[in-house]
Amino acid sequence: MGSRGLLGVLAGVLLLMGCHRPASMSIAESGKTRLVYWTAPNPDELALARELVAEWMAANPDVEVVVQPIPAGQSSEEVLLAAVAAGTTPDLCSNIWPGIVEDFVEAGALVPLDQFPDFDSLLDARIPETVRASFRSRDGHFYQLPWKTNPVMMFYNVQLLREAGLEQPPRTYGEYLEAARRIVADTDGDGLLDRWMGYRDIRPIWWQRYFDYYAFYIAASGGRTLFDRQGNLAIDTMASNRVFAFFARLYAMGAFPKAVWTSGGSRFIQEQLATDFTGPWHLIWLEKNAPPDLTYDVAPIPVPDDHEGPVYTYGDYKNIVIFSTTQHPEVAWRLARFLVSRKADRRLLERTRQIPVRRGLLDDPYFAPVFERYPILRHFAAQAAYTRSVDSVPDLKEILDALAQEFEAAAVYGVRSPAEATRRALRRIQMILDWNA
Amino acid sequence: MRRLGLYLLLGIGLVGFAYPFVWMGIATFTPEAEIPELTLLPSRWTLEHYRLVFERIPVWRGLLNSLVVALAVTASVLVFTSMAAYALAKLHWRGRETVFSLILFTLMIPFLLLLIPLYTLVVRLGWTDSLLGLIVPFMMNATGVLILRQSFLTIPRDLIDAARMDGCGELRILFTIVWPLSVPALVTVGLLTFIGSWNEVLWPIIVVREVQWMTLPQLVALFAVGGGAEGQLGPQLAAAFLLALPIVLAYLFFQRYFIQSFATSGLKG
Amino acid sequence: MPERVTKNRRWRVRLREAQQGYVLVAPYLLHLSVFFGYPLLFAFVLMFHRWDIVTPMEFVGLKNFWRLMRDDLFFRALLNTGIFLTIHIPLQIVVALFFAELLNRPLKGRGFFRAAYFMPVVVSGVVITILFQQLFAFDTGLINRMLQALGGEPVPWLVSPALAMPSIAIMATWKNVGLYIVLFLAGLQHIPRHLYEAAELDGANAWQRWWHVTLPMLNPTMVTVVVLSTIGGFSLFIEPYILTGGGPLNATLSAVLYIYNQAFYFNHMGYAAALGFCFAIVIFLVVLLQRRFVETDTWS
The missing domain is CATH 1.10.3720.10 (MetI-like)
Known part of the structure; x- marks a missing residue:
């Protein structure tokens, strides 16, 4: 029996086993069109989504929208992939990481959005022409509507820096290292350091690298990602080497602790850390948990000393997609459009302190009251124009994982030179790409 | 003097193997800050860790899932593998030796080769996120067949022939005559299967993602790895202690059977 | 004549026994073929394919x-x-x-x-x-605490x-x-x-x-x-x-x-x-x- 015969038999077996997938559940009850809308499972965003949807339903009485948090699981991406595999995706979802979109497109799970006549104008209101390409899929269509972004920036403890003689937050690697020299200390004299310049989770978890290696790489390279427009691997090795070297210095001098803190709350609010690299969603948490006398502000992440031009960073984009399991793409599109309206954007900004992807956010008087109330948000809104997302390539997770492995080796443990680490990462990434070619 | 040395060494072993469990038990009632201290007893006892565990993970549900899975697997293994073992030990039929070698062959295939295809099979059957996916693939067990066959071989043929003369069917012979004579082997297979199923954690982690179908070991493992315990030691140890408790209690009462069963399986391997 | 009868009966008993044998072993074999045989065969198919469960399987030869x-x-x-x-x-x-x-x-x-x-x-x-996670912990682990109490240095059990x-x-x-x-x-x-x-x-x-x-x-x-x-x-x-x-x-x-x-x-x-x-x-x-x-x- 040749391999064909074997395959035939197997195909037969598989057919016999059958896949009893339930038909899509978009049942029209009492004549209403029913949509299922999945949103991020955190309480603030869920409440916001419920509120917005209630308003939209009041204006569209013929539609019933069910808002559900993405079911609990190891990670949103995993749950969504499982839903795609099982054909149980919702009509639309607003919490889509661009890194996963290409996989969904390949699986035929998404509705191309550029088929809707007003898509172009809508996209134009959100992103400048220059970054358009990064949201286009490899087949030339657009499947995602940019919704919000969380630019990674440097939170700093104003008081701690001032005590160390710094009136301004450090802007370059040199300034940051100098600040670290003055700040890192053993304040209670027990022989162990207890005040550091910063902290990063050192476990080689790929998405943790958004907040150190990847954001710093984007900044050091003047806004480049890992791949060029044509989808070819194009890592700026110089920038990568510099980021590895910078963090290797920080870990070697003890400015960052080599520890995994999963308990004891945030050391930033306990004034044990001078800086913290994270996104604007952290603001709500700080407002709730930080002691009133903690003075903090936000600045762009440090760049190499000879850096020129604007400082870019990683913007953790979350976008809206419509799944092809929907039976009412037009209705879903109407809801999507509402979710990115000015009104909805303002509520998003106000309620979750996350930055809607919208051009001219700071110039628009409609948003001004929010920035008045939360001045720190201005930094993030200004930074949002200088953010990069992740590349739309398959296997992105494993590619970022390869970089995370090298970050651990070169920066945290210092067992490899920065150049060697970049070389090894490139080799592994190339292997993954060749394998998947 | 030599006897004293002997007992001293044995006592060191005792501390080494049993004390960690005692320490763990005490630590689960110790305030978080005192757990790393070397003192034997805490300054005050607390139920805080257990409160957090019961708040964060559905312990009873997990216990129920684990019990259902382990009992179903054990019952099925006992019934079906003794049928197969009986056919192999006491009945003559063409192909018997082939089937027996086939069963021996399955023992040689490492599970890690079957892991992925077996998972995809469960996906196709739609048994992910259900107890079926945890039970059905393990309803038979080659080691069980070997142990039971070995035991059935020692049963005198005359007994079985006499029963046949009385018109008993083979199934009836198996369950009314052979089973009562093979209690030790049945206990061994039952215990090994039950413990194996109860302690299994890789397979549930792969197949079940929904909390309501998770087994207790899986819940406890994810509780320790994920953020559920907020990085605190006490709750993790408390969860682990809850997981250990049923088996340890059973072990305290039936340790002779446990040791015999495991030793049998070790010798078979 | 009597000899023939016993032979015939023995033969019939044998046949019955064989039938019973097949019946008794059948559930085991059925299970074996579905949950052992099929995965074993499928492993050999799968390893020559690229498959993420979501998109259709794609034959890639020896690429894996x-x-x-x-x-x-x-x-x-x-x-x-x-x-x-x-x-x-x-x-x-x-x-x-x-x-x-x-x-x-x-x-x-x-x-x-x-x-x-x-x-x-x-x-x-x-x-x-979970027990050893605590015993092996660098700062707070029981083993290192004991070592330190005895005047030794803490050992980076899981960190190194x-x-x-x-x-x-x-x-x-x-x-x-x-x-x-x-x-x-x-x-x-x-x-x-x-x-x-x-x-x-x-x-x-x-x-x-x-x-x-x-x-x-x-x-x-x-x-x-x-x-x-x-x-x-x-x-x-x-x-x-x-x-x-x-x-x-x-x-x-x-x-x-x-x-x-x-x-x-x-x-x-x-x-x-x-x-x-x-x-x-x-x-x-x-x-x-x-x-x-x-x-x-x-x-x-």
């Missing part, structure tokens, strides 16, 4: 194996398993033999000691791992890339050794007395008697320890999953953990199947070598 030969992490997992086994197997044999020898002496409470040493064997690996896998090997030894104590003890008790007496007559001293009589007689148990430990080493999962996640610097990445990551983290089912196949081949070869080595050793 091509990648595997260039995959540092595959070799890293092999190396890690090797490190694990070189520590785990000898340690297990020495500790188990030591306690089995102690227990084989005339003493009170043998059953009690044996039961206590055996306890970790029956308890779930999850429990043991060089020590992490040996630490896991120690933990696994602690968990499993009770079983081998029992097996060795049974082995010791079954050595016929007259062998020792004969050796004594030949003028062998205690050490020689142990080396030439005890050790060879325990050979079957040795083989069991070696083979079971090897298979156990290749199926390490929950220990690194909870303790280290495979780190630091992939020092505790085990075969099953790498398969798990490729399959369920990166959705590379085909590649994971290829990994499973290659690890299985390695296990097979290693066990074959061990059997040859350990068993011939007896007779030299």
